[in-house]
Amino acid sequence: MIGVIKGIAVYFWSVWGALVGLFLFVTLWETGHAVYGDFILPAPADAFARLVGFIRDGSAISAASDTAIRAIGGFAVSGLIGSLVGVMAGLSMTAARAVRPVVTVLLGIPPIAWIVLALLWFGPTGMTPMFTVIVTSIPITFAGAVEGTRTLDRELEDMARIFRASRLRIFVDVHLPHILSYLFPAWITALGMAWKVAVMAELLATSDGIGARMATARVNLDTAATMAWIVAVVGLLLAVEYLVLEPLKRRTETWRRRPAGQGSSAQMRRM
């Protein structure tokens, strides 16, 4: 009973903390607006009003769905390829030696260079942002998969073999949960990057999507619209992470040790 009350108190405290943080942020923004004026930093209220306007006339939905398809589609492809190749590289020394330099090169090339290349290859189409997202996030998911596979526990595998587990069961029950615990953080990082890269590529390469709308806003010197689109991107990113990835992660990782000296992990994550 006391535990439940304490839990509720901790929950409200964490929500309250998050609200304070948000409030502080908006206050800073408002102060900046008061100092620098409408052109440099429009008032938060103006930016939100513009966003509501975009949502009303339908342009926010169409731009956001274009960007979302590119970011999430590219993320899905890179997640699949990076994870699979990473697991194979982790399992085989030879594969690791063959793939590692490729990944190092991929990591070394800045996203902007990929955008230029993609523009030359695909022109101003949706493929340009999608391709850029794929090549920039593959190294991240690859690294997570390699790390997870290389740290597999031989002792647990021996245990499973003694109890006559089949290869399939060893993979599903012993290896996969371990690899997933490395892959999830990598996927979340890759997804966060996918949005930023998609918007950046759109800004330079396409005529639709949130990035393109920001480019238009810049041409029109419309700072309020730019801020409105930034709020839209951040909102989308938070929605995908907290509505899709976090619940998935929480479901698959209930077995994790909770951080010492803190409330339950669920409460920490609700912050």
Add this chain to the structure above:
Amino acid sequence: MLAWKSVSVSRMGQEIFSDISLEIGQGKIVSLVGPSGCGKTTLLMIAAGLIDADSGSLECDFRNPAMVFQEPRLLPWKRAGDNMAFGLAARGQRRADFQHRIGALAVTLGLDLRDLDKYPHELSGGMRQRVALGRALVIEPDLLLLDEPFSALDVGLRQELQDLMVRQISDRGLTAVFITHDLIEAARISDVIVVMDRHPRGIVYQHQMSGTPGCRAERDIFNEVGDLLAVPVVARAFGAQDTDRL
């Protein structure tokens, strides 16, 4: 019968032992004792089929061996009950069929039924060892291989789990090979004590205990260990650096 026949093994180019032979009869509890690094774990791993011998052969009549490791080796992402059922699930048995057996065995091992729903990190060290022991016993093995399963536990709990194990072994008529650092422990629970050493490498002495495991008086145990330590090769195996372990 379980028999190692002139087995030689080396790992990473270093010879661990050569030409070791040992035979373990049906229904016997055999203790392997000896200083650290003399190859006890390696010998057990060969019996379990986890290491291949370079030469020699292993003869094993047992169809259904189970092993308890020095560490519990539970899957951290599975609840205690599912960990205990790992061997059964691996044999393709369905949950509904073994649920009852797991519960009954857990109670025998002194676990609370609610503990079965906990993840390993939510259990104490002793509870984890009980789960590991349960995982081995629930598949109804005919051969039990135990690698210092209780060495991480405090004395009281250790003795409690030893007694529990000996009772399970004799109730079920199992054959067991049991590694320990502790001669007293070996004398308390086994039929035969096998002493290994590092210099010279290999098995240096075998001792047949009198009486029945688990039913010996403390005084008899101490007397017999005293006699055993009077044998020069045994005294050398448990030389100066190991007296603290006795």
